[in-house]
Amino acid sequence: MRLGTGGQIDRETKLSFRFDGRYYKGHPGDTLASALLANGVRLMGRSFKYHRPRGVLTAGSDEPNALVELRSGGRQEPNTRATVIELFDGLRAEPQNAWPSLKFDALAINDRLSTFLTAGFYYKTFMWPAAFWEKLYEPIIRRAAGLGAITTKPDSDAYDKGFLHCDLLIIGAGPSGLMAALTAGRAGARVILADEDFRMGGRLNAETFSISDMAASEWATQTIAELSALPNIRLMPRTTVFGAFDHGIYGAVERVSDHLPVPPEGKPRQILWRIYTQRTLLCAGALERPIAFANNDRPGIMTASALRAYVNRWAVSPAETVAVFTNNDDGHRTAADLIARGVKVAALIDTRPDAATVSGTELLAGAQVIDTTGRLGLTGITVKLANGQTRKLAVGALGVSGGWNPNVALTCHQRGRPAWDERIAGFVPAGDLPPGMTVAGAAEGQFSTHAALAGGAEKAVRALTDLDIEATLPVLPDSEDAPTRITPFWHVKGDKRAWLDFQNDVTVKDVKLAHQEGFRAVEHLKRYTTLGMATDQGKTSNMGGLAVMAELTGQTIAQTGTTIFRPPYTPVAMGVLAGRSTGADFRPSRLTPSHHWAQEQGAVFVEVGQWLRAQWFPRPGETTWRESVDREVRATRGSVGVCDVTTLGKIDVQGRDAAAFLNRIYCNGFDKLAVGRVRYGLMLREDGIAFDDGTAGRLAEDHFVVTTTTANAVPVYRHMEFARQCLWPDMDVQLISTTEAWAQYAIAGPKARKLLQKLVDPAFDISNEAFPFMACAEITICNGCPARLFRISFSGELAYELAVPTRYGDALIRRIMEAGAEFDVTPYGTEALGVMRIEKGHAAGNELNGTTTALNLGLGRMVSTKKDSIGTLLSRREGLTTADALNLVGLRPKDPQVRIPAGAHLLEKGAKAVAANDLGYVTSACYSPTLGSYIAIGFLKNGQARMGESLRAASPLTGEDVEIEIVSAHFVDPEGERLRA
Amino acid sequence: MHDLVPMTALGASHPRSDTIGPVTITESPDWALASVAARLGQEANCQTALEKGLGVKVPGIAAYVSAETLAAFWIGPHVWMLEASYATRPDLAVQIKSACADTASVTDQTGAWVRFDLTGESLSRVMERLCNLDMGKLQPGHARRTLIEHLSCFVIRHAESITLYGPRSAAQSLHHSLITAAKSVF
Amino acid sequence: MRYSGFRVIKEALTGHKGWRPAWREPDPQPNYDIVIVGGGGHGLATAYYLAKEFRQHRIAVIEKGWIGGGNVGRNTTIIRSNYMLDGNEPFYEFSLKLWEGLEQDFNYNAMVSQRGILNLIHSDAQRDAFIRRGNAMILNGADAELLSRDQVRREYPFLNFNDARFPIQGGLAQRRGGTVRHDAVAWGYARGADQRGVDIIQNCEVTGFRIENGKCMGVETSRGFIGAGKVGVAVAGNSSRVMAMAGMRLPIESHVLQAFVTEGLKPVLPGVITFGAGHFYCSQSDKGGLVFGGDIDGYNSYAQRGNLPVIEDVAEGGMALFPGLGRVRLLRVWGGIMDMSMDGSPIIDRTDIDGLYFNGGWCYGGFKATPASGWCFAHLLATDQPHPTATAYRFDRFERGYLIDEKGMGAQPNLH
Amino acid sequence: MIINHPLLGPCDAQEFVYKGDFRLIDRPDGMAESAEAAFFDYLYLRENPAGAHRELWFHEQGDRSWLVVTRNTVTHEITNVELARDVARSMGRSR
Incomplete structure (x- = not known):
C-alpha cells in the first residue's frame, strides 16, 4: 500500500503496467517491485526447486526471489529482478517458473516431496536402468528445471560497446562515493562515478537521517548537482561495474534504454564500457543479510533495510502491520523509521537480551521468530520469547536483519580473499585487492554515514596523491556516526526448513546433510547443495551457509572459509557483451576490387576468411553450379579466363639482405634468383611442417614481392617479422604488407598473352622469349597506368597475374573483359580456380593442413640441405620421414x-x-x-x-x-x- | 595519360559524405600514401634525405607532422607513412625513393587504405564507441594504429578533425561502423 | 553404502540419519604402493581403476586443496569422441564407452547425458575436413553423422539462418556425445576409490620428490614424507610446476581457459553445439543454465581467471550463432588452467626417473578423457605397459616427430 | 591487460598477438653438430614458470614491434617491457 506522503516518486504522473495478467498503476521513480507492493501485490515469483511462493527479499540487485519475465517477443527478458526494473508506461511482466499460474503452481508438489528431494539426492538415484536417464528421468528433471524462458527470437535491440579512460573510477554513488567524487572532482582529476541505480545516492535515498541539516536524499541531490557541473566528472547512473580485470580495466554496462518502452531509433539498449582507469575506489556499500528460521521465505518477509527502503524511498508499505526481527541496532532504525512514517510495527524482535527499546512498538528482547504462516503471503509469525513462551503475531510483513555484509564482490575478481572482521561480524576486503583498487565506506565495513563520507574523501585524496594529482580533504558535512552493534545470530534452531539460499531452496537441513556426508569444504558445500549458485551468486546466502557449516564443524567462520565472488557482479546480457558484432556484422567483410563488377555479372559469392570472393558466374540457362564451373574451366583452358586473385597475401620485402633473408624463410633457395624472375617458394614452420606456399618475385637486387595464400597472409607476415626482429636483428631487411595496395588478376589460357598484349603498353615486350614463364616486371598498361606483371600459373595454363593500384581494379576488370571479348574471355570464380589447381595437382589449404611436410606434398627435394632455413632441420625427424x-x-x-x-x-x-x-x-x-x-x-x-x-x-x-x-x-x-x- | 577510371573504396566514382548530428564523416580518396622504412644503419641519412629532398622532417614516435605539400606519421620504429595529395603527387612513392635512394625502403601504400575524415563537434563521443584510444590524451599531431571493430586502423588527431585510415577492402564495414556509432551517439 | 532410489526413500522416511561421508578423511600412511599426485578427475579415476580393475592395493591420492577443485570442477562438461587422428580417436572412443557405463560402475549418478554434439560447418573446406574426421570416427568404431543445413535447421531452428556472416552449411553430429555433471565425476570416483580402500588425502601439497639413484622413492608433502613404490602425477595445469620438482621440463605451457554459465532458463538447447566460424560452444545444463566456452585467453597463466576480450569474443560468437541469446544474462565466469601441450595431445608415459609416471598435456579436452585417462594411467602404473589405446601418448614423440596434431597448429600451444 | 610499450606507452593487450617464451629468440644453429637435440629443446621444452615469465608479444594492430614482456603468470603483473630486437641483440643474435 502506498503511504499518503513522501517518497521519491512523481505522484503527479501515473504509469500503467501489467503483471500476471492484471493492470496496475505506479509512478515515475517506482521500480516494478515498489509499484507492485503499492498495489498490494506481495506474491511475485516461485522458487527454483520447491516452487515456493515468493515475494521480494530485497530492494536491489541482490534480489533472489522476485524474478519476472519482462517484455515479450524479441525483447522477452527472463529472470529480471522486479527490484531493479524501472517502471515505464506500458510495462508488461509475467511471472515465471509457475504453471498453470503464479498462485496455483502444479510443481509446488515438490515442496510436499521435499523430504525426498534433499541436497544431492539425484546423485544417488535414477541410475537404473541406464538407458532411462536420457529417456525418462532427465526429461522430467529438465522440464521442471530452469527459471524464466526465452522466445529464441532474435533480440530486437542493438547494443554498443565503448571505451572510457579516467584517473579515478568510483563505483557506487552512496555517501562515500559521492564524497570521493566531490573530492576528486574539485581536484581536477578525470573521474567516472558509476552507480547501478537509476537514482544516485545509494542508501541516502532510503534513509531519514540528515546530513548537514538537510535530508540525506536532499544532500545527495545537491551533491550530484555540483558534480554534474564539473566537466572532468562523468556521472554514470544505471551503470553496473561488473568486473575488475587486469591492469585497471573494468567492465561496465550502462542501461541506456531499459527504462524506456523501446530504445529510440538507432540507439542501443545498453552499452558495454571498457573503463581504463589509473585508480579505483570501490564504494559499493553493504548488503543486509537475512536470518534463517522456519518458513522464513514467505512473501512479505524481507530484509529490514528493504522494508525501510520501500517505506522511505517509495512511500510503500508491504502491509499495514509489520514486525522487525533483528540481531543488531540497524533493525531498530528500521522499526523507528516505519513508526515515524505511520506504519504499525507489531513488535521489534531482537535476539539480544539486552537490546534497547524503540518508542512506538513493543520490544521482544532475547526472542526469536520460530515459524510463520500464510501460504501466498505472510499472515503471521510465531515468536519464542526470552522466557520460553511463544507468542503469535498477525503481521503482513516482516523485516529481518542479520547484519550487513560489505559488498566486496569486485575485490575478489582477481582472486582476492576477504577477511573476517569480528566488529561487524562480516567479511571485509583484505590486502589482496585488484591493483589500484581501494575501498571506502560500508564496503570496507565502515557503516556509519560519517565514516562513509570521511572514508570516501580520504581514499580519494590518497588515490590522487598516488597519481601526483594534488587534492585537498573537504570539510565534511555533519552526519550520524552510530557505532555498529551486533551479536551474530545466523539461524533459529528447529526441525522445520529454514532457508539460506532462497532461490535454489537450500535450507539449513541441506547444509547439515552436506556436513554429514563429508562435503565440508566451502566449495564442496556449494557444489553439493547449490548454495550460492542462484542468480544472486550467493550475495544473500553464502554467509549464512558458511556460518551454519562453521557451527557444525565447531570451527570459527574464519577457519571454515570465506566467500569469494567471480565476475560478473550482477548478470550481464549476452547481447551487450557482443555489441555490434552480430549477424552480418559479426566480422568485417573484405571486398575484392572487382566486387561491384562481379555483382553486376550476377556472381555467386563465398566467404574466404573475411573476404567475399566470386565463387562462380552463372549465365542464363545454367541451372546448376556445375554447369557454370565446367564452362569456366573449359573456356579458360580453351581460350582465356580471368580471375580476381587480389586476396592472396602480398608482402614487400626490401633491403640489402632481402635475398639472404628469404633464403632462410623459404626451405628452397632464393639467394640466386635473378632480378625479373619469380620462384615458387615453400615455407616451413620451425617444426618442419609446411606452413605456406607462394611465389617471390625479384623486382630489384634489394626488392622482392612475396605472395602468400589468402588464409595465411597475416600469420606469414607475423612470422617474417619475428624472424627479422628476433632471429636476425641485424639483417638489413624491411617488410610491409601490400595485399590491399594492388588489384591483381590472373589471366589464364592459351589466349592470355594475346589478350594482355592489347593492354600492356608497347614499350614492354611480353613475348614468350622476352617474358618467359616465371618472369616478372614493373610495367605500364593502358597508356601509362603503372602495373606489375608476373608470369605465374596456378591453373597450369599460359598465365599471368597482372596488378594495378587498387583504385583502378574495377576499371581494369572491365577493360580486360572489353579487350578479351574477341577471345570470349571468361571470368572464373574460386570453384573453377579450385578445379584447375586440382587438375594440376597443386596443393592448397586442404593439403597444407598443418600436418603435412614437403615430403608428403611431393616437394621433398625442394628442401635444401645446404642451408639453415626455418624448419629444415626438424623436417628430417624419424616420424616425418x-x-x-x-x-x-x-x-x-x-x-x-x-x-x-x-x-x-x-x-x-x-x-x-x-x-x-x-x-x-x-x-x-x-x-x-x-x-x-x-x-x-x-x-x-x-x-x-x-x-x-x-x-x-x-x-x-x-x-x-x-x-x-x-x-x-x-x-x-x-x-x-x-x-x- | 591512361584512361582507367578510379573507383573509390566504397565503390563509387565520387566520395561519400554523411552528416549525423554535429559530425560529418567523409570518404577522402584523393591521398597518395607511401611507407618509408629506413635501411639498417641508414636511419639518420634517411631522415636527412627526406628533409632535403621532400622538405619533411620525420615525425617522432606516434606523431604526425605536416609540411607544405607533404605530411608524415610514424607507424613503427624508423618507419613512417608519407601522405600527399594524389592529384599533385600520384607517384609519391617514386619521388620518395628518388630522394632517399638506398637509405630507405619505400613502398606505395596508396591503394591499401581507405581514408575517412571526421569533422565537427564532440568527435570524442563517437570515437569512444569505436576504439580504445584515450581521446582525452591523444592531442592534435598524434597518430596511432589501433583496432576499430576488428579492423586495424590508423587514427590521426588534427586540431579540428580526425583522420582514419582503414584497410581498403573493408571500407564498407568500416564506414558502416562509423555511421552506426555516430547515429548511436547523436 | 550403496546408493539407490530405494535408499533415498528409506533415508527420507527415517530422517536422513543413515547417510555416511562419501569418502573418509584419513591421515597419510608412511608409505604406499602407489601414490597419485592430484585429486582431480584424472587422479581419482586412476586410483579407482587401479583398485578396481588392476587389483592394486595401498594406494593414496594426495591433493593440495579439496578434491575436484581443479579442471574437473571448472569445465563445460562436454563428452565426445569426435577426433580425427589415429593416435587419439581410439582413446577417446574408449573413454566414451566408459562414460556410457560409468554410473552403474561406480554407483553414482553423474548424469551422463548423451544428448548429442553437433559441430557446425560453414565452408566447403570445413566440410571436407569434417567428412575426413567423421570417417575416421566410424573407422574407429565411433558414431558420426553428417547433417545438411536443413537437417541442422530442423534440430536447431533458432540458430542464425537469416543474416549470418558465415552461414551454416551443415554439421557433423555425434549422437553419443553429450554432457556430464562434472563435480559428480570427481565425487563418484572418489567415493568408489575410497570404498575400495584408497586413501584420499586432501589439503596435502607435494613440495618435492625424493629421488635416489634415479629412482623415485616417494613425495615430500606439507604433511611429511610419503613413501611410494610408484608415483603417478596427474595435476593438469600444474604439471610443469610439479614436474620441475623432479628436475623435468615438459613440452607443456599453462594457459587460462574461461568458461561461462548463464542464468537458468527453461529448456531451449537440446544438445551441445559448436560454432565453426568463431569461438563458441554451448550446452544447457539440467539446472537450466547455458554452459558455454570459447577460446583460451592465449597467454601463459596460472591465475584461474581471464580477461574481458575473450569474454566478448565468446559472446560475439554466441550471438552470431544464436541471435536469441541477446537478453540471456551471463551469470558467472570462471577460469581453469589448461596444460596445453605442444601438439594439442596428451602424454601418459613413464619418465626417465624410475617409478615416476606422468599424465598430462590434456589441453582443454581433459574432462571427456577422464575415464580413459584414469584407466590407461592405471594400466601403465600397474603393468608398466601403455594401454593399447594410449600408445601414442609418449614423451618422445616430439623429439622423434610422431606428432598428434589434430588442429595442425604446430608447436604453438595457445593455438591448439 | 595493458602492455607498457617501450615506445608508445600503455597499449591494450588486444592489439597484440602472443607467441610465448622469449627463448624462442635463441634459435640454434641448424648446421651445427648437435643441432637436432638443440632444436628439440628450443622448440618443445618450456620452463612454464608460475611467476615471472619473459614472453614474446607482437604489436600486430600497432607498430609491428615484437616485444619481450616480463609478466607474472600468477598475478598477471607486468614488470618490464623491452623491444625484442634489443633483447635479441643482447643475446648475441645478429645476422
Missing part, C-alpha cells in the same frame, strides 16, 4: 562419373573399413571437365610407389565407397608445356 610416409597422389574413379568424396579414407579393395586398414585420405576432389571425369588428390601411405594400383575411397559417413586408381596428381599437362607456351 618414415618409409610409409604419406605422399600426395592423384585419384581417378574406375567409373569416371562416380564422385570421389573429399574426406574419404583410402583402403585396399576388400579390406574392412576399420582404422587399422586406413591408408590415407582424400583432400580435394572435383569434376574435371577437361578429363570428363571426377578426380581427386589425397595423401596415401607410400603413395609414390603405388602408382597404377586400384584402391577404394571409402566414406561411410556419406555412404560412398568408390573404386579408384592411383595416378600422378598432375592430371593435366604433366610436362608443363602449356604454361611455358
